[in-house]
Amino acid sequence: MSENDNLQDADGKKEVESIETTPTPKTTENVEIVSDSEPSEKTEEHPEKITGKTEVVADTKSATNQASEEVSNTAAKVETENNDSDANTVTEAEAEISAATQTPKDDLVDEIEASNAEDAEDESNAERHEVEEKDYHAMSMQELATELNRLLKHHKIQTISKNVNEIKSEFNAKFSELLDEKKEEFVEEGGNEIDFYYTNDTKKLFNALYKDYKQSIGAYYKEREQNLKSNLDNRLQIIEDIKGLLSVEENMGTTYKTFKELQDKWRNAGPIPRDKYNNAWNTYHHHVERFYDFLHLNNDLRDMDFKHNYDQKLKIIERAEELAQDENTNRSFRELQVLHKLWKEELGPVGKEHREAIWERFSNATKAIHDKRQAYYADMDKAHEKNLERKEEIIAKIVNIANDQANSHSAWQKKIKEIEALRDAFFKAGKVPIKVNEATWTKFKEAVRTFNRGKNKFYKELKKDQYDNLKKKKELIQIAEDHKDSEDFKKVTPMMKKIQNDWKKIGHVPRRDSDKIWKQFKKACNHYFDRMHAERKAQDRHLYDAFDKKVKLLEALKTLELSDDPKANIETLKSRISEWKEIGHVPQNKRYIDGKFYKAIDDAFDKLKMDKSKLEMIKFDSKLENLANPDDTRLLDNEYNFIKKRMSEIKSDINQLENNLQFFSNVKSDNPLVKDVHKNIANHKKELDTWKKKLSKVRGMYS
Template sequence: KKAEQRAAIEAEQQKNYERKKEIIDKIIEMGSDVDNANRFFQQVRDLQNEFKEIGEVPAPVAADLWKSYQDAVEKFYDQLKINKELRDYDFKKNLSEKELLVAEADKLRAEEDVITAFRRLQELHEQWRSIGPVPKEVREEIWGRFKDISAEINKRYQTFFEERKARERENELAKEALCERIESYEFDKLSTYAAWDEMTKLIIAAQEDWKKIGYASRKSNNALFARFRETCDKFFAAKAEFFRGMKDTLSRNLEKKIALCERAEALKDSTEWRKTADELAALQKEWKTIGAVAKKHSDQVWRRFLAACDYFFEQKKKNNSGTRRTERANLEQKNEIIDKLKALDLETLGRENAIKAVKDLQAEWQSVGHVPFSEKDNIYEAYRAVVNELYQKLDISQRGSRMASFENTINEIGNDENRLYRERERLMRVYEQRRSELQTYENNMGFLSAKSKNAGSMLKDMERRMQRLKDDIADLEKKIAVIDSKL
């Protein structure tokens, strides 16, 4: 269809060309008949009007045709010396029209839209060509003014496109860098939700950066976007596949934990204290070997399992509650230890002897058995307060202080296996969380390459965070080992 339209346009332009050629030939013919110049004047004017009304001609011959027309008209007026008043009137009218075009062109200098100014200038040039000659004495001057203004606008137009080309090149380089950035991310080895979440943040950040960059050149913009989108699509497809696989794993883990809940609930009313305690302890150990479940079920299934275990051990504890006198005596002994700690004269003993005295009293505290449950928290708070004060005065490591505090807490629990298992389960969850966070940082360390901007400062910050996580993991391993030694 476009080919047919183009052929029709070309045919029309050729027809216009042939008619304009005939008009030029007639004007030349009339211009050669000097005796009948006045009689031909109106006919020439009519031919000029017809010439102006005829549409476009083929571009390759337009300039030559226009020059032939101008030459024919000028020769008719100049060489054949028609009526001077009519000629002067026509020249004056043409001059007035061209002055208006010059004024219109001059206004375009203030036009902020360079493309609009350029297109309007082309229209003015078309009108200029359709206007007849002006007096010879001003012909060069008025054309020079029009030409100078046109040159200025054309230069602005050229500069605009050169600057746009430079901006497009900058955008092209920026988009290439973004493509290289996300292509450097290794997401085929991610194995945890946290790692996938961190990587998702990086991908989304890259997509936001992409939106802030303007267009590149037409030939490269689409190709770069296809390249960028391909990597993003690969990532989200891989993420979806991982989550589908994890969903199946979480579902299987939930089934296993529900089965343990049912077994624990079947044992909770048993009065075979030793045997059932061992069986529940075995179930608790088996629970630890089962992986995570979906977050929406995690707390619910854990509370169900814990409720069954707590119920049994609470009944077992009530059955073995004949220890109140011993607990009261233990309370008095622990109060005496607190008084001894308060009475330590640090200046007289010296730092090393004072530290030894504190450690000895702490060891004595740990050797004392349970106190009444209603007094447990109060006595321990009083003990911890005086120990913390002594540690501060003696400048003993806070980490060591926290560890000693934890050991005291475990000693307070004593042989209550149910509470020990619950504390161990809590520590294991924190331990796995810290390990997952550490793995995420280690994965992210691999994402940062030499190509990454600000890689140095980010690496240092990540290394500091990783070291803190490693210290926490080491402390957790020691605490878990303390509990294991009691089980």
């Protein structure tokens, strides 16, 4: 059935003038072409494709001008032919032209025409495809607000509706999740659910940006609705003017020129409401065909017109066949829509012998693109299924972490980081099938919410413990402040040291109080101990004076230059030792200086050139003087035990060496190995004698 079968002439049963002139009011929703779901490449990347389209239009206009000139030259002949022709000729021409505009229908063509009707409502529709579509699901709330701001600044308002709606949906979902978390925390902290309110700067920014978008898009559609109505009225008037040409009694050349002018006005009349698009175009084509029938163009002129249309449609077919090889299915389909629009709106009929063949060829190319596009969406569905599997795995991991209850702050912090990483992975995992999108999102939110409940419960209990700890530490602060000015150092000092140890054993307190109470406690303790140290320093002034003298004596010993006379040097070093002992005791915390002094004395003795055993005993005598303390024999006891142990080790070594000699019973005494063993035994015995003398001196120190 022809597209125009429902449009009959004035003698028929239906009236073409029944087209409504008032456009249906448009809402601001669902104004984008829904056939494209992926970001599109800009047209500038493929200039050769645009060239093909323009060439078709340009050739069409060229043929129109040529036809106009030929009609002007043959107007008289046409008039004569009109007078001679019979009714059968008119009927045949009408049937041929009507069939030439006929378009076989299937689901794909319906989809293309519906999309073109939508595009016809907005001539800037091509710009929609220049808006880059990003993975909004993987963006944070701040990133979504930034992206919305970018779209508002850099794109026409009518081209971003689809993007804005997706951004809004993702932002609301993420903010809803955050809102649930904050609400749970509020209630768990003792708040009333009725009193809960939460917002943040990102939410305020997004609301302001979305309000700007709604105002701008509303103003745009209000203005466009008026333009669409005006353009529809103009197009209906053009149809009426073409109908009126059939009753004009003037030169056919003039009438034909008027007809071509009306066609140009039609092409430039601007967009009209989408629901009026197909009806208006079919009505227009119907009356254009009636005009051609009325005109009775001669066969040469009609054949020339048919040939031009045939050539241009072949170009469209060739371009469609090229598109069928393009891997970018969405881009191919968008251009295919343009080709169908050119086929329908710019070109007329072709010769009867070519009509079925070229339409079949065009349909095959169209079907190839459609099949490829369906395969692309099938692959996309598979990818979405894989994304679903990945998200299910992530949700399962979150559930496992939520069920594994930790009992320490560090463990919960580790789990929080793991959950954050899983949340990011979930958002970056890509889209899932639409039918399970809401259910998957709900499962994810519930898993995260379960984790947050466990986390909040732990920290709520931890906070209770922290407040108990805060109370305990404030009690210690009170004790420290009550005794910081005490003069009874003997009694208070042990107590102050005890509360310092108790402080360390008490656990964490709320963070906002931690620094404050620590500074308060530290100040009170420092005040007491500074007073105590000052008091003791005053009492032990003579000890500090002794320390200062020993420091000077130690520095002098380090720079002491010894003579070549060992005995004189020994006397010098002994005198330094006697001088050191005469200075007396130093403060307890300064006694390390004695060790430094005797280390320096040992180093000085090592520089003397004398028998090592004698030197060893001289050094030991100076060491014993340092160990002598009638009130504390621990150092002397340690030295006694060390000497006994060392003597036992030497005796063991001597026994081992003597046992080894038994293996050399058949070896001469001058054998190098035997001589070496005897030498080692002699050295060990000599060393043992030295240690025996040291032991004797230590015993003498006890008496």
